[in-house]
Each structure stands twice: as structure tokens, then as C-alpha cells.
Amino acid sequence: MEKITHISVELRDWIVNTMKTGASPEAIANAMIKKGFDPIFAYRTLLKLVNNTPVEVLAREQQPYIYEIPEIGQKGNIIATSDRDIKVLMRVEKPFILYLENLLSEEECDELIALSKNRLKPSRVVDTATGEIKTVPGRTSSGTYYRLSETPLVATIEKRIEELTNFPIENGEGLQVLHYKVGEEYKPHFDYYPASKINENTGGQRIATVLIYLNDVPQGGETIFPKAGVSITPKKGAAAFFHYGNSKGQVDRMSLHSSIPVLKGEKWVATKWLRQSEILERS
Known part of the structure; x- marks a missing residue:
């Protein structure tokens, strides 16, 4: 079988951002070879990317992303759920981002933090080349995951997100709570998976994220979208919704x-990743 001697824009971007999180270029090259890439091409490509040298990509992969307004973006500036009204404070079209006020009450934020404090572990990432789950220098927070409806509060939050976004609860991953101390960060990354890592039994591709801020941060800790020039300041009970997968x-x-x-201070957030279909297999 003929070996692969080209990469797509998406794969190039994933390699660059995966290396920024601390992944080994050699491990990425070896994973490419296992997937059918020519060994010399794989190592030359990684060497170029390490040295910030331009890499040729397939022109046919450079199709512009077609933006589609998700259902949440068609609900106006005040979105009613069964137990509260949520206000849209800011809207960005490309990428599609909504900054939402009043997704959680102050009491709910405090309760979720209290529930999570004693179950935190160092945050890990999925190596997009090898599939290995591991800690990396580019993500220095600690966190914990909740099963669907694990507690009454988690069930309430999940139901509210379902009503807000029109994504069924079954399409959502378990709620993740993260804690950042002074100096801790998560370097630039994408939330979606490369095509080779998509599994229909686990809901297919991630296509949207709900990022809930559980406290006010005295200084730092903003969520930055560098390609769009957008910076979101954490506000207790507020959330950022961003959508990145189309039909x-x-x-x-x-x-x-x-x-x-x-x-200065600390940062607590809760993350809900939304998939394109129901998650049939959960870890």
C-alpha cells in the first residue's frame, strides 16, 4: 500500500497545538507512521513544525468553514428556561460565541465548588496522536468529572443546559469541574477531536462547549480566543457557549x-461538552 505523503490543514493545526501542550514530536511522528504515513515524510513534517517552518497542506482541505446558527443563537437576548431567565451579554459570529449571564446562581456555584474540592486530581488531556490520556505541561489545573445526574445539583444544571441549548442531556459528556491556582493555565487548544479519534458510540464529534464560571477572579484567568481577538472575563454564574461543528x-x-x-486569587469553572449524537458508551 502506498504511504501517505501529505497532511491536511486540520491535522497540521492539531499537531502544532498538541506539541504546545507538551506532547513529544517523536511520539506524534510514530503515531503518524502507524496510521500509514511515510516515515521520512512524518519526521520531516514534525521537524519543520518544531522549527516553525511552513508545511505544505492539501489545497482541497482548505475549504472555508460554513457557519450555521445553532438553536441557542435563535432564541433572542433573554432565554427562558423552566427555572430562570438567562441573558445574552455578548455575541460573536465567527467563531460563534455567546456570553451568558445567570446560568447558575451564586448558591449553586458555591455548592458545586464545595462538592468538588475533595475529589480534584491533576487535569489530563487526550493525546490526539496516540489516544493516550495523560498530564501535560500545557494544562496545569486540577479537576473532577461527574456522572450524568450524579447529584441533584448536577442533574439540575444538566437539565438547564438542555433547555438552554436544545441539546439532549444524552448528548452531553459528564460535567467537569476545574480549579486553577495562581500561575495555572490551559494553553491554546481545540475542544473538538481529529477525524481519526471520532467514535459514533461515544456521541461522535464534539460540536459545542458550555463553560461556566463558578467564581470571580481578581486578576487573570480570562478565556481567550486568539484567532478572533476575543477575551472573556470570568464572572460568577456566567457562562461562555461556543459552537464549532456544523451539519x-x-x-x-x-x-x-x-x-x-x-x-491573583483562584479560578473555578465547570465545563459541559456537547456531542453531535447520543453517547451510548460512557467510561
Whole structure:
């Protein structure tokens, strides 16, 4: 079988951002070879990317992302759920971002933090080349996951997100709570998966994220979308919703984002990732 001697824009971007999180270029090259890439091409490509040298990509992969307004974006500036009204404070079209006020009450934020404090572990990432789950220098927070409806509060939050976004609860991953101390961060990354890592039994591709801020951060800790020039300041009970997968199977590279270092105080967030279909297998 003929070896692969080209890469797509998406794969190039994933390699660059995966290396920024601390992944080994050699491990990425070896994973490419296992997937059928020519060994010399794989190592030359990684060497170029390490040295910030331009890499040729397939022109046919450079199709512009087609933006589609998700259902939440068609609900106006005040979105009613069964137990509260949620206000849209800011809207960005490319990438599609909504900054939402009043997703959680102050009491709910405090309760979720209290529930999570004694179950935190160092945050890990999925190596997009090897599939290995591991800690990396580019993500220095600690966190915990909740099963669907694990507690009454978690069930309430999940139901509210379902009503807000029109994504069924079954399409959502378990709620993740993260804690950042002074100096901790999450370097630029995408939330969606590369095509080779999509599993229909686990809901297919991630296509949207709900990022809930559980406290006010005195300084630092903003969520940055560097390609769009957008910076979101944490506000207790508020949330950022961003959508990066369309009905054509495309993913939006403009959704690259990071959590910059906390400079004073601490930062607590809760993350809900939404998939394109029901998650049939859960870990």
C-alpha cells in the first residue's frame, strides 16, 4: 500500500497545538507512521513544525468553514428556561460565541465548588496522536468529572443546559469541574477531536462547549480566543457557549482558545461538552 505523503490543514493545526501542550514530536511522528504515513515524510513534517517552518497542506482541505446558527443563537437576548431567565451579554459570529449571564446562581456555584474540592486530581488531556490520556505541561489545573445526574445539583444544571441549548442531556459528556491556582493555565487548544479519534458510540464529534464560571477572579484567568481577538472575563454564574461543528462535518479552527494564567486569587469553572449524537458508551 502506498504511504501517505501529505497532511491536511486540520491535522497540521492539531499537531502544532498538541506539541504546545507538551506532547513529544517523536511520539506524534510514530503515531503518524502507524496510521500509514511515510516515515521520512512524518519526521520531516514534525521537524519543520518544531522549527516553525511552513508545511505544505492539501489545497482541497482548505475549504472555508460554513457557519450555521445553532438553536441557542435563535432564541433572542433573554432565554427562558423552566427555572430562570438567562441573558445574552455578548455575541460573536465567527467563531460563534455567546456570553451568558445567570446560568447558575451564586448558591449553586458555591455548592458545586464545595462538592468538588475533595475529589480534584491533576487535569489530563487526550493525546490526539496516540489516544493516550495523560498530564501535560500545557494544562496545569486540577479537576473532577461527574456522572450524568450524579447529584441533584448536577442533574439540575444538566437539565438547564438542555433547555438552554436544545441539546439532549444524552448528548452531553459528564460535567467537569476545574480549579486553577495562581500561575495555572490551559494553553491554546481545540475542544473538538481529529477525524481519526471520532467514535459514533461515544456521541461522535464534539460540536459545542458550555463553560461556566463558578467564581470571580481578581486578576487573570480570562478565556481567550486568539484567532478572533476575543477575551472573556470570568464572572460568577456566567457562562461562555461556543459552537464549532456544523451539519456538514466541518470543524471551526477559529474556535482555538486558552485559559490564561490566574494572576491573583483562584479560578473555578465547570465545563459541559456537547456531542453531535447520543453517547451510548460512557467510561
